[in-house]
Amino acid sequence: MQYQTKSAEETKKVAAKIAQNFRNRGGIITLSGDLGAGKTTFVQGFAKALGIRGKIISPTFIITRQYPIPNSNRLLYHIDLYRLEQLQELESLGLSEIFQNLENIILMEWPERLGNITSLVSVQIKIKLVTKNHRIIDIV
Numbered sequence: 001m002q003y004q005t006k007s008a009e010e011t012k013k014v015a016a017k018i019a020q021n022f023r024n025r026g027g028i029i030t031l032s033g034d035l036g037a038g039k040t041t042f043v044q045g046f047a048k049a050l051g052i053r054g055k056i057i058s059p060t061f062i063i064t065r066q067y068p069i070p071n072s073n074r075l076l077y078h079i080d081l082y083r084l085e086q087l088q089e090l091e092s093l094g095l096s097e098i099f100q101n102l103e104n105i106i107l108m109e110w111p112e113r114l115g116n117i118t119s120l121v122s123v124q125i126k127i128k129l130v131t132k133n134h135r136i137i138d139i140v
């Protein structure tokens with residue numbers, strides 16, 4: 001599936017649509033694209049659609065943040081691996097434990113840092129920055 005968006009709000013709407021598929025199930029969703037493409041913006045729209053209130057800020061410096069999903073006993077994880085320098089750091093992040101509970105929803109920026117994990121991934125979001133406000137979003 002491919003979407004074209006002309007604003008951050010439109011990208012959030014696309015994210016909200018995808019989030020409906022995860023109302024009752026978990027999974028890993030990867031977000032690829034250059035800095036400023038709109039990966040975190042997508043996560044904001046996704047989280048809001050699941051009823052998560054409050055600001056989703058980029059977890060760049062702490063790498064993972066987690067939010068309870070209202071009216072469920074599940075969690076949404078927002079993981080940003082941009083600053084991951086060495087794979088050895090991964091163990092200290094506890095990612096393997098996070099990946100084990102697939103009832104939760106994991107949204108992951110910069111999945112490329114982990115090498116090939118596509119066998120674990122439910123949905124891949126690829127965002128291309130075309131012009132200042134124009135994005136092409138491929139959903140695989």
Ligand code: ADP
Binds near residue numbers: 007011133
């Ligand atoms: P990333 O997490 O990929 O580095 P961010 O989501 O943090 O990117 O930033 C994207 C920036 O681009 C935001 O400032 C957002 O408002 C802006 N923007 C402009 N047009 C769009 C669009 N169509 N989709 C998403 N973001 C957009």
Ligand code: MG
Binds near residue numbers: 039058080109
């Ligand atoms: Mg980001």
